[in-house]
Amino acid sequence: MPASVRQHYELYPYPDYPLFASVRRRDTYANNLDALWSLFNGELAPAPSRRILIAGCGSFAPYPFALANPDIAITALDLSDKSLRRARLHCLLHGISGVDFVPGDLCDPGMTPGPYGFIDAYGVLHHLADPQAGLRALAARLGEGGILRVMVYSHYTRREEDSIRRALRLLQVRDPEQVRGMVRRSGKDSRLRGFFESSDEVASRSGLADALLHPQVTSYRIDPFLELVAESGLTPLRFAHHGALPEPEREIARIRALEAEKQAPGNFVLYLGRHSKGPCTGPHGVFRLNPCLATALATWRLGTLHLPGRLGHKNAALNGAERGFLRRFRNPVPAADLSPTELARAGDYADRLLLMHSRS
Template sequence: MPESVRQHYELYPYPDYPLFASVRRRDTYANNLDALCSLFNGELPLPGSRILIAGCGSFAPYPFALANPGVPITALDLSRKSLKRARLHCLLHGISGVDFVPGDLCDPALATGPYGFIDAYGVLHHLEEPQAGLRALAARLGEGGILRVMVYSHYARREEDSIRRALRLLKVRDPEQVRRMVRRSGQDSRLRAFFESSEEVGSRSGLADALLHPQVTSYRIDALLELIAGSGLTLLRFAHRGALPEPELEIARIRALETKQEAPGNFVLYLGRNCAGGCPEGDGVFRLNPCLAAAFSGWRPGTLHLPGRLGHKNAALDGAERRFLRRFRNPVPAADLSPTELARAGAYADRLFLMHSRA
């Protein structure tokens, strides 16, 4: 990893959420190891399974630990300043069980595997050699292990990349210099238009990450597929907004978008090492995702809103849906469900609200 990248995050730890910013456990449901292993392996994780957050930044260890109490978590990052802030955030929210490790994810001596789940969200595209980084992560993944990746899409990032290249040519290296340029720009300038439409540049670290980062690679779908093929891992599913559950269909959809120079946003996807696949429809048992236990512990008025994940945009859960999900606080055999209930439970399992496993 270039020294310039480490220095960038020492100057601008990202993200810069307030230290007292809190997360509700129910909103972390898609980070739960039990739910992910049930979805992609049809089994609960083996005892002793661990999580690695590669390039954890200043915040991710907190919601991952909240989603997985008692699960050992390694938080690896190049920036000691980011790790310090991430550790403090966990401390302030009573979170323990996270091992904070400074260093380069390409160093095989650090954060040695195997891990049941690895998260590399917004990391590979900042490496000098993304292929080497992905292989290094794949080497740490155990049998049945799952790796989540987010990388920039070329067509979603065109404006940021264009502005970033221009700022580099102008030798602009400080967020305040950029803001001064915006203030002096005309009402119809591309720079001003970008600032008015982007939420990320509202903070100093967000602006630096979007426009001043020294190492960025953006991907078209076929280049992304080449990256995956070189890792030895299997593409399990895309998870960006609107993604189709079948990878082949989503690849075709993205290719069609790219012919129009469009994108579904940045690419989010899950890769796996010899994952067994989901539990067959009529077999096994259904359980409520443990992150949602408190939300379904008793009667509550009104509707419940949960953030969309795995491509889904979740509708609010009304009283009838909440009563149905409440039944799964204890394991319910698939054989005990009617065909209609089984289909309904399967749809909730696909959203990770329920976990469907063989035992």
């Protein structure tokens, strides 16, 4: 990892959420290891796979991952000491302990050896000098049946940011306040002002620096991204960016059609697997409630339950009847005990990670 990238995050830890910003456990349901393992392997994660690596964890991710997985060993790896200190402090302020914070480069094979059942590399590979080496290093740490989530910048989503970033680099602009000064002096129809008015990310100092002043950025079209994935030896399991179709082949075709029109669905989010067994389907096995939802569904309260969207789609608010249905699965329910209508309904909730469908 270039020293310039390490220095960037020492100056601008990212993201810079307030230390007292809290997350409800129910909103972390899509980070639960058993839910993900059930979706892609049709079973609960076995003991050797109950380990999570957050590679390039930044200043915040360890907190929601630990909240979602209180009984799982979690390692948070980052090259920035300042980001790790802030991530550790955020966890401590919210009563989270047990996360192992490790400073280092994810490309170093001696750091955080596997196997891990789940590795998260969200917004990381595109900041490496050699993304291919980085993905191979992460794949080497993944155990059998393991799952790796990656997010990389897509070319057509990032075109304006990348253009501005290159211009600022040529002008040797290196400080967020210099950029803000340029915006204040720019005309009302300038591209720079237009970008600032349309982007939420530049509202904060670290967000502006990450978007426009980062020293190492690669943006991908879908086919070069797929070539990167193929080199890792891992299998695409599911895209999870906004509007993604559940079958990877169909989503790839959709993205190619968008790119032919110089469009993109947003940055690419993809789950990859090593020898995944596939989901449990049909009237087999048992259904369980995602443990992150247990408290939220514990009482009969009026109104609806709102959960954040995951796996590429928004979740509709859960009304009383839907919450009542999900409560039935606080203890395992054999799929064979469900009517065809109930089985289809439970399968839909399992596909959205609200329930877990496993062979035993």
